[in-house]
Amino acid sequence: MGDSNERNGHGSLTRVLFCGPYWPASTNYTKEYLQDYPFIQVDEVGLEQVPDVIHNYHICVVKNRRIDSDIIAKATQMKIIMQYGVGLEGVNVNAATEHKIKVARIPGSMTGNAVSCAEMAIYLTLGILRKQKVMDTAVNRKDLGIPVGDTLFGKTVLILGFGAIGVEVAKRLRPFGVKFFATKRNWSLDTLPSDVDELVDKKGGPEDMYEFAGEANIVITCMTLTNETVGIVDHKFISSMKKGSYLVNIARGRLLDYKAVFDHLESGHLAGLGIDVAWMEPFDPEDPVLKFPNVIITPHVAGVTEYSYRTMAKSVGDTALQLHSGQPFTEVEFVN
Numbered sequence: 001m002g003d004s005n006e007r008n009g010h011g012s013l014t015r016v017l018f019c020g021p022y023w024p025a026s027t028n029y030t031k032e033y034l035q036d037y038p039f040i041q042v043d044e045v046g047l048e049q050v051p052d053v054i055h056n057y058h059i060c061v062v063k064n065r066r067i068d069s070d071i072i073a074k075a076t077q078m079k080i081i082m083q084y085g086v087g088l089e090g091v092n093v094n095a096a097t098e099h100k101i102k103v104a105r106i107p108g109s110m111t112g113n114a115v116s117c118a119e120m121a122i123y124l125t126l127g128i129l130r131k132q133k134v135m136d137t138a139v140n141r142k143d144l145g146i147p148v149g150d151t152l153f154g155k156t157v158l159i160l161g162f163g164a165i166g167v168e169v170a171k172r173l174r175p176f177g178v179k180f181f182a183t184k185r186n187w188s189l190d191t192l193p194s195d196v197d198e199l200v201d202k203k204g205g206p207e208d209m210y211e212f213a214g215e216a217n218i219v220i221t222c223m224t225l226t227n228e229t230v231g232i233v234d235h236k237f238i239s240s241m242k243k244g245s246y247l248v249n250i251a252r253g254r255l256l257d258y259k260a261v262f263d264h265l266e267s268g269h270l271a272g273l274g275i276d277v278a279w280m281e282p283f284d285p286e287d288p289v290l291k292f293p294n295v296i297i298t299p300h301v302a303g304v305t306e307y308s309y310r311t312m313a314k315s316v317g318d319t320a321l322q323l324h325s326g327q328p329f330t331e332v333e334f335v336n
Helices: 004-008 024-033 047-056 069-074 093-098 113-129 132-140 164-176 206-213 235-240 258-267 306-325
Strands: 014-019 040-045 059-061 080-082 102-105 156-160 179-183 202-204 218-221 245-249 270-275 295-297
Touching: 014 024, 014 047, 014 306, 024 040, 024 306, 040 047, 040 306, 047 069, 059 306, 069 093, 080 306, 093 102, 113 164, 113 218, 113 245, 113 270, 113 295, 113 306, 132 295, 156 164, 156 206, 164 179, 179 206, 202 206, 206 235, 235 258, 258 270
Parallel strands: 014 040, 014 059, 059 080, 080 102, 156 179, 156 218, 179 202, 218 245, 245 270, 270 295
Antiparallel strands: none
């Protein structure tokens, strides 16, 4: 890569920019990891300030900031745009490529992010099955023995998007005595664990999602957000689900069509909704969908655990160190 001073254009400093105040542990843990390396500077700025300062930085950790072609054009010293995790739907990868900027994510299977998200999927699933909001109300009213919840045992679970998170969900839910259906675009064995046939009872592609939904009691969305998957959980899909089934989303909020979800909650077709991600974030706490007693929301923390965040901080830190020294990158997966 050549001399780091010449490459970075800022003397001996390599500068890392974190976009926005949300998920603060990402910045804090990365700073802690790099505290003994004074030649790496880590800064966090508000979302609105990013376009004004991005020209000063060599690595950008986007979080929930959209990085469009206009911002990329201003990133004159940028070498790597990356996510603190896997979701890169907000980055214009083509524009970055045109400007010779690499775009990277941190594979969830390497950091514990997939495990953390899988545990959150189970938490939300159990929460809506056991009627968490109604239980809270019962405690406040000093009631006992209500509500009557439901079990995971004996249920059929459909995982939409059997990637790293979907695999970890299946591994952890299997001991509960459930049957698994899963959809995935490519079932080639090189992308899957060797015991996939023991984890999944019925495998299919995106075209099978409606049929599988009709047999499932619980649907968990784990798929990537793309132009093709925006709003994929729509009226047609939810209508194909069994009446009284449950929906859990720990991937991206816009996979779910808001009106379709609201209407099917209102009609009683959906027995419960558990979401860690919302249509707009931060989500309005007064939104009507949250008024339903069978809806649970968490503040986009599925991957935010001590285990996963410390590991991802190491990935960001090591990437900065490797950029500075001209060493090969070992901690990230490039998409361009």
